[in-house]
Amino acid sequence: MWGLLLALATFAPAVDLGLGTPGASGLGLAPPATTKAPVSTLAPSSNPAQQPSGKNNGTSEQHVRIRFVKKKKVIIKKRKKLTRPRPLVTTGPPVITTPAGALHFPEEKEPGCPPLGLESLRVSDSQLEASSSQSFGLGPHRGRLNIQSGLEDGDLYDGAWCAEPQDAEPWLQVDARRPTRFSGIITQGRNSVWRYDWVTSYKVQFSNDSRTWWGSRNRSSGMDAVFPANSDPETPVLNLLPEPQVARFIRLLPQTWLQGGDSCLRAEILACPVSDPNDLFPKAPALGSSDPLDFRHHNYKAMRKLMKQVNEQCPNVTRIYSIGKSHQGLKLYVMEMSDHPGQHELGEPEVRYVAGMHGNEALGRELLLLLMQYLCREFLRGDPRVTRLLTETRIHLLPSMNPDGYETAFRRGSELVGWAEGRWNQQGIDLNHNFADLNTPLWEAEDDGLVPDTVPNHHLPLPTYYTLPNATVAPETRAVIEWMERIPFVLSANLHGGELVVSYPFDMTRTPWAARELTPTPDDAVFRWLSTVYAGTNRAMQDPDRRPCHSQDFSLHGNIINGADWHTVPGSMNDFSYLHTNCFEVTVELSCDKFPHENELPQEWENNKDALLTYLEQVRVGIAGVVRDKDTELGIADAVISVDGINHDVTTAWDGDYWRLLTPGDYMVTASAEGYHSVTRSCRVTFEEGPVPCNFHLTKTPKQRLRELLASGAKVPPDLRRRLERLRGQKN
Numbered sequence: 001m002w003g004l005l006l007a008l009a010t011f012a013p014a015v016d017l018g019l020g021t022p023g024a025s026g027l028g029l030a031p032p033a034t035t036k037a038p039v040s041t042l043a044p045s046s047n048p049a050q051q052p053s054g055k056n057n058g059t060s061e062q063h064v065r066i067r068f069v070k071k072k073k074v075i076i077k078k079r080k081k082l083t084r085p086r087p088l089v090t091t092g093p094p095v096i097t098t099p100a101g102a103l104h105f106p107e108e109k110e111p112g113c114p115p116l117g118l119e120s121l122r123v124s125d126s127q128l129e130a131s132s133s134q135s136f137g138l139g140p141h142r143g144r145l146n147i148q149s150g151l152e153d154g155d156l157y158d159g160a161w162c163a164e165p166q167d168a169e170p171w172l173q174v175d176a177r178r179p180t181r182f183s184g185i186i187t188q189g190r191n192s193v194w195r196y197d198w199v200t201s202y203k204v205q206f207s208n209d210s211r212t213w214w215g216s217r218n219r220s221s222g223m224d225a226v227f228p229a230n231s232d233p234e235t236p237v238l239n240l241l242p243e244p245q246v247a248r249f250i251r252l253l254p255q256t257w258l259q260g261g262d263s264c265l266r267a268e269i270l271a272c273p274v275s276d277p278n279d280l281f282p283k284a285p286a287l288g289s290s291d292p293l294d295f296r297h298h299n300y301k302a303m304r305k306l307m308k309q310v311n312e313q314c315p316n317v318t319r320i321y322s323i324g325k326s327h328q329g330l331k332l333y334v335m336e337m338s339d340h341p342g343q344h345e346l347g348e349p350e351v352r353y354v355a356g357m358h359g360n361e362a363l364g365r366e367l368l369l370l371l372m373q374y375l376c377r378e379f380l381r382g383d384p385r386v387t388r389l390l391t392e393t394r395i396h397l398l399p400s401m402n403p404d405g406y407e408t409a410f411r412r413g414s415e416l417v418g419w420a421e422g423r424w425n426q427q428g429i430d431l432n433h434n435f436a437d438l439n440t441p442l443w444e445a446e447d448d449g450l451v452p453d454t455v456p457n458h459h460l461p462l463p464t465y466y467t468l469p470n471a472t473v474a475p476e477t478r479a480v481i482e483w484m485e486r487i488p489f490v491l492s493a494n495l496h497g498g499e500l501v502v503s504y505p506f507d508m509t510r511t512p513w514a515a516r517e518l519t520p521t522p523d524d525a526v527f528r529w530l531s532t533v534y535a536g537t538n539r540a541m542q543d544p545d546r547r548p549c550h551s552q553d554f555s556l557h558g559n560i561i562n563g564a565d566w567h568t569v570p571g572s573m574n575d576f577s578y579l580h581t582n583c584f585e586v587t588v589e590l591s592c593d594k595f596p597h598e599n600e601l602p603q604e605w606e607n608n609k610d611a612l613l614t615y616l617e618q619v620r621v622g623i624a625g626v627v628r629d630k631d632t633e634l635g636i637a638d639a640v641i642s643v644d645g646i647n648h649d650v651t652t653a654w655d656g657d658y659w660r661l662l663t664p665g666d667y668m669v670t671a672s673a674e675g676y677h678s679v680t681r682s683c684r685v686t687f688e689e690g691p692v693p694c695n696f697h698l699t700k701t702p703k704q705r706l707r708e709l710l711a712s713g714a715k716v717p718p719d720l721r722r723r724l725e726r727l728r729g730q731k732n
């Protein structure tokens with residue numbers, strides 16, 4: 001049982017699943033020792049300096065310490081050399097060895113060969129072939145780096161390619177469809193909760209016609225090279241070829257595998273395009289964007305620099321601020337974009353995007369950095385859509401909620417980081433399980449019939465246990481909660497990766513311990529609308545030819561899903577936003593690959609650009625207005641806006657302004673505030689662009705007028721005093 005539990009805890013993070021371990025008191029603690037450092041083994045001829053930094057830290061530190069005593073200057077150089085991120089492959093003179101002799105193409109200059117796209121699905125299922133496979137679910141199309149199986153084995157969605165046990169000479173083949181300069185291979189074992197299978201060594205062969213093959217040879221011995229492969233199921237292992245090879249086909253031929261297991265692997269191929277002067281082959285599809293933006297991965301320093309540049313370019317519509325610090329002391333920077341940055345304007349809704357709460361899910365971070373560049377640029381160019389967005393809304397972009405986790409993932413690199421490393425914050429806390437669980441107190445009160453008369457259906461307070469100094473609450477979580485309480489956000493999305501789907505609250509199942517169960521909020525119609533808007537404008541989700549990422553096909557349901565119906569997440573940010581503040585928030589899973597290679601970023605930007613803009617514009621769906629005191633015309637803060645038939649209220653901001661997201665229809669809306677008579681009026685939300693104005697003027701109750709008279713020290717006439725006594729007797 002322990003073995004099973006451990007296996008579940010270790011390998012269960014299918015997709016973006018949070019590992020809510022039962023023993024972690026619901027505060028999102030990571031299971032111990034889940035991540036192993038990826039090891040990169042190198043082909044015999046490779047220069048050790050080409051090793052991606054990371055696993056060697058232990059040895060390099062030791063090395064540094066020893067040298068430290070002798071000579072300080074040398075050490076600094078050494079350390080720099082070992083920690084500087086560098087491309088996987090250095091460019092050398094073109095090496096073209098094709099014994100089959102047919103094709104010679106000059107290589108296109110690339111700083112290091114990118115992945116061919118087994119993980120990103122750019123390589124289609126039909127490009128993958130194998131000598132044999134145990135079942136369809138273990139077919140060659142499953143031999144993709146980081147592919148995740150479902151919880152059960154033996155279905156259509158297993159976690160690797162596995163050859164038949166009786167297959168004496170197994171191979172997995174990739175057809176690049178055009179001459180390609182192959183430079184390296186990354187392998188993993190099988191992703192499974194129930195089994196251990198991985199390949200411990202393999203050979204590599206190449207072909208131009210899939211009939212004549214030649215092997216990758218050791219430079220010194222001239223023998224076929226045998227590459228050392230994996231020693232666990234999850235850690236990606238990189239092998240660089242002793243000599244890059246130009247060919248159309250590449251084969252991996254497992255030589256040995258874990259005893260008692262099968263020949264199973266997941267792979268990525270590193271390959272540079274070569275130019276094709278005779279146009280013999282169809283061009284590789286272009287992965288471009290016409291927007292001149294900075295399409296790179298940005299670590300903390302580069303991100304800070306980029307944000308500063310955007311701020312300098314667009315000083316009138318941007319402001320950078322920090323909402324706090326990570327456990328390691330990195331600042332949580334926010335880019336605010338609006339026509340009057342730094343202030344809440346009456347009637348102008350506040351919206352936010354949050355990315356990177358799981359540090360290894362890197363695409364959201366880059367999309368927000370691209371979005372801020374794009375908004376600035378298009379504002380300067382006078383684009384009407386962007387101008388309206390910046391004039392009518394106040395946008396807050398937090399690209400990195402978990403910068404510590406990101407730095408860990410970034411150092412490993414987009415291909416070698418694996419599936420889980422960098423997900424948690426420095427303390428091992430999963431931030432998306434770390435918010436206060438307000439669902440349980442609300443649902444208990446509902447079961448006792450106390451909502452909304454005794455217990456409110458909105459703005460539930462933080463539970464006492466959560467506010468204690470020794471509560472397991474990450475500094476990143478605390479910072480975001482204080483941010484949520486400080487700014488009257490109306491709409492938000494938090495950006496994740498590892499799947500292609502939009503999930504909406506509730507994220508936690510109502511039945512305790514249910515692993516999954518449809519658990520809609522009272523605002524289900526709005527949440528389904530919001531999710532559909534993003535999913536319907538995201539190009540990747542709308543591609544009818546795309547295959548499912550891992551083990552579920554969300555396209556059958558419009559690429560949206562109720563979070564709890566997918567997998568329960570207690571303490572999620574979405575649920576907390578909805579129950580503690582006015583803000584409606586959904587989770588966007590942006591791509592199958594959590595950390596796409598840099599060369600995928602232009603395409604991913606194009607996939608998401610319209611969706612990111614259109615989603616923010618949904619803050620106009622519903623009603624909005626100001627609740628004012630009828631005598632003074634002053635706005636009333638914290639007035640409650642209730643809609644008949646929806647058991648979830650929102651409140652006004654400091655100046656009395658409010659926004660209530662609603663789908664089209666007729667609504668009876670009530671505004672109430674302490675010391676005022678409530679007012680109910682009907683408001684119609686149409687399909688026209690809103691929000692529909694729905695203002696309220698409230699009159700003070702006599703009781704309140706008396707209270708204020710007394711508080712101001714005025715003399716109270718005897719008859720009023722008698723009334724007051726009577727009121728006191730009624731105890732309010």
Ligand SMILES: [Zn+2]
Nearest residue numbers: 016358496497
């Ligand atoms: Zn995530």
